[in-house]
Amino acid sequence: MKPDKLSPLYKKVTDDLRAQIEKGMYRKGELLPSENDLCKTYNTTRVTVRQALSGLTNLGYITRRHGKGSIVTEPKAGLGILSLSGVTAGVGSQNLSTSILQKQMKQDWPLDFFFPLNEGELKHDCIYFTRLRRINDIPVLYEETYLSNINLPGFISRELENLSLFKILRESYNIEVKEGEQKIWAILGDKNISELLNIKKSHPILHMKRKLKTNIQDLNIYSSLYCNTEEHFLQDYF
Amino acid sequence: MKPDKLSPLYKKVTDDLRAQIEKGMYRKGELLPSENDLCKTYNTTRVTVRQALSGLTNLGYITRRHGKGSIVTEPKAGLGILSLSGVTAGVGSQNLSTSILQKQMKQDWPLDFFFPLNEGELKHDCIYFTRLRRINDIPVLYEETYLSNINLPGFISRELENLSLFKILRESYNIEVKEGEQKIWAILGDKNISELLNIKKSHPILHMKRKLKTNIQDLNIYSSLYCNTEEHFLQDYF
DNA sequence: AAAAACAACTTGTATATACAAGATGAAGCC
DNA sequence: GGCTTCATCTTGTATATACAAGTTGTTTTT
Incomplete structure (x- = not known):
């Protein structure tokens, strides 16, 4: 999938998933679609999908487990802000x-x-x-x-x-x-x-x-x- | 370069650079070697080097500037810990x-x-x-x-x-x-x-x-x- | 029935490559 | 001198691929 002019593809994936988590489409403890599934959804490759998931990890929306998947977690209160x-x-x-x-x-x-x-x-x-x-x-x-x-x-x-x-x-x-x-x-x-x-x-x-x-x-x-x-x-x- | 058994290559790059920053080999405001230089040093590719630099960014040791390089910054006090x-x-x-x-x-x-x-x-x-x-x-x-x-x-x-x-x-x-x-x-x-x-x-x-x-x-x-x-x-x- | 082996999934690590786009200084032009 | 253009450096984004390794449930063996 080609990114649109304004924002890169990995960011679109990040934003989509974040919006879905915030809307409650994935509940705390649930797994996101696997990297390969996301690749198919966005017609891209794992490097790009992983870049998006890495961003979500940093924001605290998910934690990742080797062999298991991306687990939706309570989002952090925004960048460590009290x-x-x-x-x-x-x-x-x-x-x-x-x-x-x-x-x-x-x-x-x-x-x-x-x-x-x-x-x-x-x-x-x-x-x-x-x-x-x-x-x-x-x-x-x-x-x-x-x-x-x-x-x-x-x-x-x-x-x-x-x-x-x-x-x-x-x-x-x-x-x-x-x-x-x-x-x-x-x-x-x-x-x-x-x-x-x-x-x-x-x-x-x-x-x-x-x-x-x-x-x-x-x-x-x-x-x-x-x-x-x-x-x-x-x-x-x- | 092959990673040794115990720890992956990107982690070795991260640890090396962190140690060098902490030892004062790079001062605040200076640039780290470019991604391509680091590729040569560690005989690896940009994806791996970028994984290492991304880790250092998260830890607050560097900030990255498009077209410029990796700028050494004051390290964060460890993960937002007061x-x-x-x-x-x-x-x-x-x-x-x-x-x-x-x-x-x-x-x-x-x-x-x-x-x-x-x-x-x-x-x-x-x-x-x-x-x-x-x-x-x-x-x-x-x-x-x-x-x-x-x-x-x-x-x-x-x-x-x-x-x-x-x-x-x-x-x-x-x-x-x-x-x-x-x-x-x-x-x-x-x-x-x-x-x-x-x-x-x-x-x-x-x-x-x-x-x-x-x-x-x-x-x-x-x-x-x-x-x-x-x-x-x-x-x-x- | 319990244990071991296996298959099929997952994420983790890594290579090789390509082009886009920001930064910077040098070369050439007016 | 002051300006633009250009070359060349940098990081950013992306594709395609491969194998390693953790997880889980099924199958086979004992």
């Missing part, structure tokens, strides 16, 4: 709500920004918004996000309420988050944060600053997070 | 010291262990030890580690003082850490932890529990960490 989990049985998405406190707005980069910015980033202004995540209506995580305003037409007016930022970037702007770094502290909340999270001032808070790089030059996503970990915790898989 | 960093200019290894509080000992798994254990793990006993890491002689991170006692001859009597656990496992036992999960809380230290880290009881502490899987069935590494993030923070790259 995500919110419940202490008990996990936070069902029905219990988790997100509200925008500050809708996306264009502004200059703050002068005292918490990560060093390069020239390319400083040439553009930044998009800023804040969100508050609640579990069972109790505020748990407050998040301030900044990203370079590069090639993001219409982003300002999008609804971020209950959609993943990463999913929007991937599906609407063809932007993939590649890698990043995060720094974590345990702090005592100041008045502002404590009020937002509705906790006493002496209560410990988990504070995190992170930078996520994308496949677009100078387009990075920065966020500063504050999490009340009394009832829940941050978790990641890698 | 590691200790300084707020100022980074913690030089000369300032970081590790002391063993409880030397490696065999014992049964604790009954109230903080991760669920499978049957295979419960068949073996576990190796337990604790370490305290200091930066400029100030205690910063206390760590309790548990791992299954499987195929680890002589591990009990090894010196862990200033060597990386992962490096010992890789070089002496051919064990690679593959993936894992970690959970993070901000807490107030109890009497015990506060004394170990030499801080006031009301001071927030970063608490982390993590599980690291290896390429050996049923051999997982568990640890429980407590970190004073007043002067330093935990950081990871992914």
